Amino acid sequence: MDPFQFLPAWPLAVPPLAWVAVLLLAAILAGEAVRRYLRVSRIVGYLAVGALLGPSVGGVVDSGTVGQLRIFVDIAVGMLLFELGQRIDLSWLRRNPSLLAASVLEAALTFVLVYLAMSWFGMRPVTATAAGLLAVATSPAVVMTVIKDLRAQGQVTERVMLFTALNTAYAVIGLSLMVGWLHFESERTLATKVLHPLYLVGGSLALAGLIAVVMLSLLRLFGRRPAFQFSATVALVLLTVAAATMLKLSVPLALLLLGVFGRLFDRERHFVSLKFGETAMLFIVLLFALTGASLDFTGWTAALPVAAAFIVARLVGKTLPILLLANASGLALRKSALVGLALTPMSGLSLLILHELLLRSPPLAGEIGAAMFLTITVLAFAGPLATEFALRRATEAAEETR
Amino acid sequence: MEFGASKALTMGIELELQILNRRDCDLTLGAADLIRVVERTGHPGDIKPEITESMIEISTGIHERYDTALAELRAIRDALVAAAEKLNLLVAGGGAHPFQRWNERQIFDKPRFRQISALYGYLAKQFTIFGQHVHIGCPDGDTAMYLTHAMSRYIPHFIALAASSPYHQGTDTSFDSSRLNAVYAFPLSGRAPVLDRWDDFVAYFEKMRRAKVVESMKDFYWDIRPKPEFGTIEVRVFDTPLTVDKAAALAAYVQALARYLLIERPVAIQEDMYLAYTYNRFQACRFGLEGLMIDPTTHEHRPLHEDIVATVAQLAIHADELESAAALRLISGWASGRANDASWMRGHFERSESLADLMWQTSQLWSGSL
Numbered sequence: 001m002d003p004f005q006f007l008p009a010w011p012l013a014v015p016p017l018a019w020v021a022v023l024l025l026a027a028i029l030a031g032e033a034v035r036r037y038l039r040v041s042r043i044v045g046y047l048a049v050g051a052l053l054g055p056s057v058g059g060v061v062d063s064g065t066v067g068q069l070r071i072f073v074d075i076a077v078g079m080l081l082f083e084l085g086q087r088i089d090l091s092w093l094r095r096n097p098s099l100l101a102a103s104v105l106e107a108a109l110t111f112v113l114v115y116l117a118m119s120w121f122g123m124r125p126v127t128a129t130a131a132g133l134l135a136v137a138t139s140p141a142v143v144m145t146v147i148k149d150l151r152a153q154g155q156v157t158e159r160v161m162l163f164t165a166l167n168t169a170y171a172v173i174g175l176s177l178m179v180g181w182l183h184f185e186s187e188r189t190l191a192t193k194v195l196h197p198l199y200l201v202g203g204s205l206a207l208a209g210l211i212a213v214v215m216l217s218l219l220r221l222f223g224r225r226p227a228f229q230f231s232a233t234v235a236l237v238l239l240t241v242a243a244a245t246m247l248k249l250s251v252p253l254a255l256l257l258l259g260v261f262g263r264l265f266d267r268e269r270h271f272v273s274l275k276f277g278e279t280a281m282l283f284i285v286l287l288f289a290l291t292g293a294s295l296d297f298t299g300w301t302a303a304l305p306v307a308a309a310f311i312v313a314r315l316v317g318k319t320l321p322i323l324l325l326a327n328a329s330g331l332a333l334r335k336s337a338l339v340g341l342a343l344t345p346m347s348g349l350s351l352l353i354l355h356e357l358l359l360r361s362p363p364l365a366g367e368i369g370a371a372m373f374l375t376i377t378v379l380a381f382a383g384p385l386a387t388e389f390a391l392r393r394a395t396e397a398a399e400e401t402r
Numbered sequence: 403m404e405f406g407a408s409k410a411l412t413m414g415i416e417l418e419l420q421i422l423n424r425r426d427c428d429l430t431l432g433a434a435d436l437i438r439v440v441e442r443t444g445h446p447g448d449i450k451p452e453i454t455e456s457m458i459e460i461s462t463g464i465h466e467r468y469d470t471a472l473a474e475l476r477a478i479r480d481a482l483v484a485a486a487e488k489l490n491l492l493v494a495g496g497g498a499h500p501f502q503r504w505n506e507r508q509i510f511d512k513p514r515f516r517q518i519s520a521l522y523g524y525l526a527k528q529f530t531i532f533g534q535h536v537h538i539g540c541p542d543g544d545t546a547m548y549l550t551h552a553m554s555r556y557i558p559h560f561i562a563l564a565a566s567s568p569y570h571q572g573t574d575t576s577f578d579s580s581r582l583n584a585v586y587a588f589p590l591s592g593r594a595p596v597l598d599r600w601d602d603f604v605a606y607f608e609k610m611r612r613a614k615v616v617e618s619m620k621d622f623y624w625d626i627r628p629k630p631e632f633g634t635i636e637v638r639v640f641d642t643p644l645t646v647d648k649a650a651a652l653a654a655y656v657q658a659l660a661r662y663l664l665i666e667r668p669v670a671i672q673e674d675m676y677l678a679y680t681y682n683r684f685q686a687c688r689f690g691l692e693g694l695m696i697d698p699t700t701h702e703h704r705p706l707h708e709d710i711v712a713t714v715a716q717l718a719i720h721a722d723e724l725e726s727a728a729a730l731r732l733i734s735g736w737a738s739g740r741a742n743d744a745s746w747m748r749g750h751f752e753r754s755e756s757l758a759d760l761m762w763q764t765s766q767l768w769s770g771s772l
Contacts, residue, residue, distance in 0.1 A: 089424055092490045153423070154431040154455075158490055269426065269758040330439040330488045395511070396431060 016065045023053055023061055024282075027289040041146055041384040043288050048381075050292020057297060066293050073290055076283035077348070078237040078255050080144045081168075085259020088165045098329035099159070102322050103166045106343075107136045110167075110317030117313040121306050121371075130178060131372065135314045135346070137171035138164040139383060140252075142345035145284055146387045154396035156335050160342045160387070163322075165256055168347065172252045176200055203249040208257030211240050212265055215258075219271050229271070230280075291348050295380060296373040306371035307378060318343045335394055342390035345383025346376055403604050405543030408464070408633030410664065411724070412539035413657045415471060416461040417642050417649055418452055418532040419482075419768075420499055422492040427761035429456035429502045429530065432491045434511075439488055445481035446474050453515045454530050456502075458482070458493070464539070468657070468726035472650035476770070479646050483769045492765040495649075496743070497567030497581035497641025498531045500757045525588065531581040534564060534640035536653045537632060538660045543600025545664065546628045549635050550594055551671045552663040553656075554679060557625055557639055558686035558695055559713065562706045563736060564640035564652055565690050566743035569757060578690030578744035581641050582683075590616065591623040593679065598671040603628070625683075639683075644743045644767050647732075654721075654729035659713075661720040674698065691740045710737035 030045030038044075053060040093100040115132035123131065143164045147157055180196050215236045222228050237255065244254040262271070319340030326336035391397050423430040433451045436458060440449055448461045460478050465471040479493075486493045540546040565578035577583065585591050597603045610616045619627065629636045637656055643649050662668075669675065678696035685693030691707040714721075714734040721727045736742060751760050766772040 087425060089490060092424075095487045095490070155435045155489060158423075263425070268754045269756050269762060330442075330485070331435065332438060335435070 016068070019053075019061050019065060020069065023049065023289055023293075024285060026053065027285050031285065041388045042149065043142060043145060043384040044381055046285055046288035047292035047295075050289035051295050051297070052292075053289075054293025054295070056293075056295060061293055066290055069286060069290055072283055072286040074241055075234060075238065076280070076287035077141055077252075078241050079234065079280055079283065080141045081252055081255035082233070082237050082240075082259040082262070084140045084144050084161060084165050084168075085256040086263045088162050088260065089263075090260065092162065096329055098325045099162065102325040102329060103163055105321035105325070106163060106318050106340075107167045107170045109321055110135050110314055113313035113317040114310055117309040118306070121309065130175075131310065133171055133174045133178060134372065135310065135317070136174070137168045137347040138318075138343040139345035139347040140164055140168055140256075141284075141287060141348055142384050143342070143387055145288075146384055146391065150388065150391055150397035152391045152396045152398070154394060155331055156338050156342065156394040157391060157396050159331070159339045160390075163339070163343055167343070169253055169256060171347070172250050173197065173200060176250050200250055201253070203247060204244065204254040204257055207240065207243055207247065207249060208254050209261050211236055211243075212258055212261035215262055216265055216271065287348075291380065295377045297377065298370070298373075300370075300374055303370040303374040307374040310371065310375045311378065314346075315340075315344065338390040338394045342387045344379065344386035346379035348380075403607060403630055405540075405546060405600055405628070405630045406633040407541050408539035409466075410539055410541045410545070411657055411661055412464045412466050413471060413653050414462055414464050414537040414632075414634070415475065415649060415653045416459060416535040416537075417475075417495070417646075418457055418459050418534070419642060420494045420496060420532055421456050421458060421486075422494055422499075422761060422765060424490055424492055427492065427758045427765070429454075429499050430491065431455040432489060433458050435489055436482070436485055436491060440481055440485040443481060443485065445478055447478040449478070449482065451512065453518065456499075456530060457532065468650060468654040468724070468729045471653060472647065475646040475650055479768070479770070492762075494761060494765040494768045495566065495642045495644040496532060496747070496761075496764055497565070497579055498570050498584075500569030500747075500760060501572040502530065503571070522588070525584075531567065531584050532642040533581065533585075533638060534642050534649055534652065536637045536640070536656045537629065537634035538637070538656060539632075539634050540628075541633075543603070543628070543630070544598070546630075546633075546635050547598050547600055547603055548667075548671060549660055549663060550626050550628055551596065551598065551675060552667075552669055553626055553635070553637065553659065554593060554675060555669070555698060556659055556713070557637075557679070558682040558693065558706055559710050560637060560639050560652065560656070561641075561683065561686035562689075562691045562693060563655075563710070563733065563742060564643050564648070565687070566641040566644055566747065568744040568747055569751070569760075572757065574748070574751075577688050578742060579641050579687045582639065582687050585623060588623045590621055592625070593676065594622075594624050594627060596671060596673050596676070600628075641743070644746065644764055645770075646768075648743070651729040651732045654724070654726040655714075655733050658717045658720045658724055658726060658730060661724060662717055665720070669699065690742050690744055691737055707737040707740050710734070 027046045027049040030049045031042030032045070034040050034045040034048075035042050052058050054066070055061070055063045111132040114135040115128045118128035118131045119125070143160055146152075147161070177197055177200070180192075215233070218232055219229060222232070237258070240254050240258050241251055244251040319337060322336050322340045323333060326333050331339070421430060421432045421436060422428065433455045437449055437451060447463060450459045450461070451457075452459045460482065462471055462474045462478070465474070482493055538549065540549060561579055561582065567579050567581040568574055568577065570580045594603075595606055597606060607616075607619070616622065619630065623638075625639045626635055626637050628634075640652060643652065675698050677698050679698070682695050685695065686706060691705075691710070693706045694703055695706045695709045696703055711734050714730050714737070717730060718727070721730045747760060747764070750763055751757065754760065763772065
């Protein structure tokens with residue numbers, strides 16, 4: 001008889017939940033620390049903690065736990081995409097057509113330059129195409145988090161949001177088509193080639209439009225209490241993610257469009273200032289901590305030249321067209337350069353898409369894997385710093401308030 | 403300090419405008435970028451930055467006639483609206499933004515603005531309010547001093563007609579012009595001292611300057627002040643109206659009053675002119691055209707709208723001479739209909755219950771497309 005059987009067995013079995021708590025607390029602390037002592041974006045702190053505790057380095061948080069926490073990532077990315085969609089105004093492209101030209105050229109040149117650079121390093125066309133498409137998208141999550149954190153407003157901020165939304169849309173459409181293309185490689189017909197993009201875009205439009213109508217009727221029914229709005233919007237964002245996945249539509253595209261329609265259908269501007277201020281913080285912290293945890297730090301030295309070429313080609317591809325169209329679009333050269341720089345963050349979506357691509361087509365993995373993971377890691381840290389630097393230099397960041 | 407004479411009864415108009423984003427119609431940073439675009443395309447008049455990045459000031463040249471002033475204002479407006487469209491911004495009139503938070507404003511990067519901000523602290527940012535200034539040319543300093551004081555009787559008219567700031571920080575203030583409450587928080591606001599000769603005024607100003615109360619005329623935030631470098635008096639109590647058409651009509655009203663006062667010289671300058679001044683001014687800010695007005699000479703009480711209609715009737719011959727009868731008919735119509743911009747704004751908000759939508763409508767009204 002053990003009189004102390006009510007005590008836990010030694011050594012203690014630490015449930016995974018405890019590590020999630022540690023991850024969250026450490027990330028928040030690191031975020032505040034880098035903000036206070038290094039005066040840089042909190043995102044860098046979240047990422048660093050995630051990377052240190054994640055499977056690749058510390059191994060405290062294993063990939064199983066990361067998988068379980070995917071729901072938080074989905075909510076965070078979903079909310080940020082929705083908010084980005086809500087903040088952009090597509091009619092601006094009509095009033096200032098140079099912006100549409102700059103956006104298309106920015107995406108096209110980025111794709112072409114990265115494609116050429118990767119081909120030069122001996123990648124097969126299909127691999128280089130994937131790399132080029134991944135380079136097109138700017139991270140909506142990083143851009144939105146930095147903008148909200150700095151309470152930035154002004155021309156540079158507006159343009160960064162517009163270009164981010166558009167290049168994300170181009171990239172996800174391109175990548176979805178490519179995934180489909182690889183998937184159906186054997187039974188590819190003209191019909192699938194034409195119908196797949198139509199289904200992808202048309203379906204996402206219809207789904208987003210439908211949910212936007214539901215969202216606005218609900219908000220109208222329940223009034224304008226911010227706490228209610230937050231929960232209702234989270235629910236509908238999740239519904240959009242679920243429905244788009246189920247229907248094999250594009251999740252990011254549907255979420256962006258949900259935001260765009262949500263604003264468009266709100267005729268009397270009751271819900272335009274729908275904001276996910278402090279409540280959304282938890283999701284954002286976990287998003288970046290888990291992104292950090294999924295970064296890969298193996299095989300760095302070999303991949304270094306490829307990654308460097310990728311990053312330079314991408315920066316030139318994004319900045320040059322915006323600079324060329326600076327005057328036509330009505331913004332000074334200096335500020336236009338800052339817009340280009342602020343588009344540096346590479347999408348965490350690309351990480352997911354990359355994993356998906358590698359699963360679908362294992363031969364791609366060897367060629368694209370290490371270099372892309374290194375690029376993503378470098379840009380994960382450099383991206384938020386670049387965006388923050390650009391917005392501060394454009395004097396569009398609000399003064400720090402305590 | 404020399405009074406730089408100008409042609410009598412000429413007029414010039416300055417308007418401070420709001421720069422809004424197109425999403426939720428809150429004030430946004432954009433003055434520098436907007437000015438850059440509009441300067442490249444070219445425009446009549448003058449377009450300048452103001453104390454915060456959310457404000458811009460337009461001004462006309464010197465006009466003798468109401469119709470040319472109106473035409474110039476419309477042309478400046480069109481140039482500004484076109485530039486704003488290109489930058490995804492909105493421009494709007496109105497004396498104050500209904501729901502902006504003052505601590506989010508950013509001071510325009512210019513030494514004088516930074517000094518003011520350092521001196522007045524939160525007042526400088528709360529000063530994100532928007533007014534119309536009307537200049538009237540005077541041939542000499544003594545005339546300017548007479549006009550400064552004789553015009554004071556009509557200050558409540560100007561306030562009530564132009565009032566367009568009923569909402570502040572997200573609530574209905576119950577004032578038609580809440581903007582002036584922000585002005586009166588400044589230590590050097592109010593009215594000029596009762597002096598009717600320019601030399602006496604210069605002596606007063608020099609005393610104030612030696613005592614280091616002020617550095618320049620710019621430090622006086624009076625309702626009406628002489629502006630020696632332009633050779634004008636400047637009426638500063640108007641909220642920026644919601645349309646340029648109203649701005650031009652108000653300027654024509656001031657011009658006609660100036661002609662009446664200078665030709666008929668109906669009053670003598672004395673301290674008693676200001677007996678009911680702050681009372682009348684409060685009534686006009688609070689109740690608009692429904693406010694009560696006490697005549698400083700007869701001590702008679704009557705509603706402001708009646709006093710305005712009676713005054714316009716009195717000005718008929720002067721309006722004919724200045725060819726601004728059309729403008730004065732508008733003024734009289736607004737008064738008798740008891741319709742100012744504040745009542746238009748309240749009516750709109752009652753229907754839509756959205757201050758963001760109110761500002762959207764306001765910007766559409768400003769651009770002339772409503």
